[in-house]
Amino acid sequence: MRRDPLDFSSGTDLSDGSGSVAEAEREEFALRLVRSLPRLRRHAMRRVGPGRADDVVQETLVRALQSSATYDGGRSLWPWLRSVADNVAARQAEREARAPEATDDIDGAAADAGAHVDGSSDDFREEAALLLDHLRGPEREALERHYLGGESVAAIADATGAAVGTVKARLSRGRRRLLLFFGAAAGALAAVMAVLPRGAGEVQRAPRIYHASFVIEHLTPAAPRFARTVVVPKSTDGWRIEGARPFRSSAPTDIETGRLEPR
Amino acid sequence: MMYALTIVPFLLLAPQEDPARVDVLRAIDPALTAVGETAAQDRRIRILDVADLTGADRLDALREAIENDLLDEEVRYAALGRYLDLIETGEMDTRVQGLVEAIETFCVPNTAGLRIGVPSPGVLIVAASESVHTWIDQFLAAMRGFDGQVLIAIEIFKVDAGTAADVWGGRTGVLLDEAHLGDLLVTLEGAAERVNAPAVLTNPAQHASLVVGEQIAYVKDYEFTVLPGRDVEIADPVIDVIQTGTSIDVIAVPVGDGRLAVEIQYAEARAETPFREFTTTLGVGNPVTVQLPELRVAKVNARFELDPGAAIAMSVKDPDDETKDIIVVMKASRIEAQRGTDGGGTDQRR
Numbered sequence: 001m002r003r004d005p006l007d008f009s010s011g012t013d014l015s016d017g018s019g020s021v022a023e024a025e026r027e028e029f030a031l032r033l034v035r036s037l038p039r040l041r042r043h044a045m046r047r048v049g050p051g052r053a054d055d056v057v058q059e060t061l062v063r064a065l066q067s068s069a070t071y072d073g074g075r076s077l078w079p080w081l082r083s084v085a086d087n088v089a090a091r092q093a094e095r096e097a098r099a100p101e102a103t104d105d106i107d108g109a110a111a112d113a114g115a116h117v118d119g120s121s122d123d124f125r126e127e128a129a130l131l132l133d134h135l136r137g138p139e140r141e142a143l144e145r146h147y148l149g150g151e152s153v154a155a156i157a158d159a160t161g162a163a164v165g166t167v168k169a170r171l172s173r174g175r176r177r178l179l180l181f182f183g184a185a186a187g188a189l190a191a192v193m194a195v196l197p198r199g200a201g202e203v204q205r206a207p208r209i210y211h212a213s214f215v216i217e218h219l220t221p222a223a224p225r226f227a228r229t230v231v232v233p234k235s236t237d238g239w240r241i242e243g244a245r246p247f248r249s250s251a252p253t254d255i256e257t258g259r260l261e262p263r
Numbered sequence: 264m265m266y267a268l269t270i271v272p273f274l275l276l277a278p279q280e281d282p283a284r285v286d287v288l289r290a291i292d293p294a295l296t297a298v299g300e301t302a303a304q305d306r307r308i309r310i311l312d313v314a315d316l317t318g319a320d321r322l323d324a325l326r327e328a329i330e331n332d333l334l335d336e337e338v339r340y341a342a343l344g345r346y347l348d349l350i351e352t353g354e355m356d357t358r359v360q361g362l363v364e365a366i367e368t369f370c371v372p373n374t375a376g377l378r379i380g381v382p383s384p385g386v387l388i389v390a391a392s393e394s395v396h397t398w399i400d401q402f403l404a405a406m407r408g409f410d411g412q413v414l415i416a417i418e419i420f421k422v423d424a425g426t427a428a429d430v431w432g433g434r435t436g437v438l439l440d441e442a443h444l445g446d447l448l449v450t451l452e453g454a455a456e457r458v459n460a461p462a463v464l465t466n467p468a469q470h471a472s473l474v475v476g477e478q479i480a481y482v483k484d485y486e487f488t489v490l491p492g493r494d495v496e497i498a499d500p501v502i503d504v505i506q507t508g509t510s511i512d513v514i515a516v517p518v519g520d521g522r523l524a525v526e527i528q529y530a531e532a533r534a535e536t537p538f539r540e541f542t543t544t545l546g547v548g549n550p551v552t553v554q555l556p557e558l559r560v561a562k563v564n565a566r567f568e569l570d571p572g573a574a575i576a577m578s579v580k581d582p583d584d585e586t587k588d589i590i591v592v593m594k595a596s597r598i599e600a601q602r603g604t605d606g607g608g609t610d611q612r613r
Binding site: 171208209210211212213214215216217218219220221224225226227228229230231232 | 561578579
């Protein structure tokens with residue numbers, strides 16, 4: 001029978017059978033784990049989007065409990081738990097990347113849709129997320145629910161009793177206010193997109209880019225051949241064409257450099 | 264067509280490995296000669312009725328009404344004319360081919376071994392793996408639930424170098440949802456030059472092409488005719504043309520959950536004017552001048568699947584101006600048929 005990973009009542013040692021975590025420590029560990037759940041879920045939301053966040057949370061908890069022996073109880077739980085979650089998310093992304101016919105050719109697009117975010121970017125997000133505190137209450141709530149919580153505009157409207165249009169306006173105002181906090185428009189937009197896209201910002205479900213290319217090139221026509229046709233008298237009545245041959249086949253560079261000469 | 268339709272019940276009931284069934288399928292469409300191998304490769308053959316999607320059902324109804332004299336006298340000839348129009352224009356053939364192309368283009372599961380026969384505009388015979396069949400079922404359901412057209416809009420901006428990298432973190436492309444697309448466009452509105460913004464409205468699973476351009480003639484080459492014994496060569500100019508302007512070829516299909524799958528081929532060509540020229544006498548005769556036009560071509564080739572309102576944006580450096588980047592934003596929107604009592608017209612919704 002599968003055991004509920006959050007059921008600690010049975011006292012079964014979940015630490016991979018090693019028994020290295022004492023009972024009291026294990027209970028304390030479990031409590032800290034439960035207290036970290038909201039943060040873990042938000043983190044998973046940002047990493048993989050709401051569609052797969054619960055899977056990541058669940059697997060992270062299972063792995064955390066199984067690997068609790070490797071956790072140093074004297075240190076903060078969150079960095080350790082976050083690294084477990086990141087590994088889980090990365091493995092999930094790898095599995096999806098191996099799925100046939102789901103290639104994302106735009107570099108980074110797959111990472112956006114999936115789970116790859118490097119640590120520095122994550123830290124940046126957390127720091128930048130503090131800026132949400134500068135927003136007014138309704139705007140902050142809308143932004144947090146939408147981008148960090150992954151709720152749809154309609155769901156937020158239902159939950160807050162506001163009209164859909166009002167929620168959209170709050171989101172828009174909140175984003176604009178963040179832009180102002182950040183300064184230059186381009187940099188601000190980058191920051192906002194870097195901070196907030198994991199919930200509902202960028203495409204939620206795995207976007208599928210079969211291929212995409214954008215190139216700008218210069219085309220020039222083939223170089224002139226200056227073909228020469230020699231005709232010889234066939235009879236007094238007319239001419240006979242003996243054959244044609246290109247006078248010279250030259251590349252455009254020959255022409256550009258003036259090196260074209262008759263053969 | 265009737266032949267194909269009447270055998271459908273038999274085929275659906277027949278066991279998959281029934282040799283008679285394979286023979287019948289081969290008789291329907293020679294393209295299905297490989298169906299005998301499909302059973303060994305875990306592929307299943309199914310007969311799909313798509314008459315409602317291609318309009319073949321309406322054609323049948325029209326024919327039945329005409330044959331059975333069910334129509335009022337005043338519309339009888341008009342109905343007959345419409346019936347003949349549908350036959351002659353091949354409208355349903357185009358639609359069914361569009362379905363086939365859409366399946367072959369956008370099917371997500373591995374389509375190795377996928378074979379599609381079209382015995383009539385209302386029927387598809389599909390030999391495919393189970394996962395492909397599942398995808399096709401979802402696709403056809405999405406097609407049936409889709410009432411309207413697809414608007415595909417492309418916008419090209421010229422921005423200061425580095426802007427694109429700042430906006431999407433140094434990557435060459437990014438996927439945007441509706442909100443962030445709005446933010447991006449607001450940002451670009453003030454800081455960017457909109458170079459081009461073509462849009463195409465198309466029916467689902469049907470190709471749409473748009474070409475707006477100009478053909479410019481130029482002297483490409485000279486051909487010389489040499490007359491032995493004479494001191495002259497006859498120089499005949501060779502005239503060619505270059506095509507400038509914008510061309511778009513798109514196909515879009517709904518793939519369920521409001522998503523649209525789109526394939527876009529876009530090209531924008533601009534000639535550098537005046538044309539460069541090169542004059543030579545080739546050592547003999549009078550000088551001749553050829554023109555060496557140079558085309559700057561921006562090409563976008565993309566196939567993607569997006570949520571409603573989402574967009575894909577890409578950027579490249581401007582090869583002619585290192586201080587600039589070029590950004591292309593592509594978006595597909597559903598234009599739903601208006602359900603008003605006045606009829607006609609469309610209403611853009613997502």
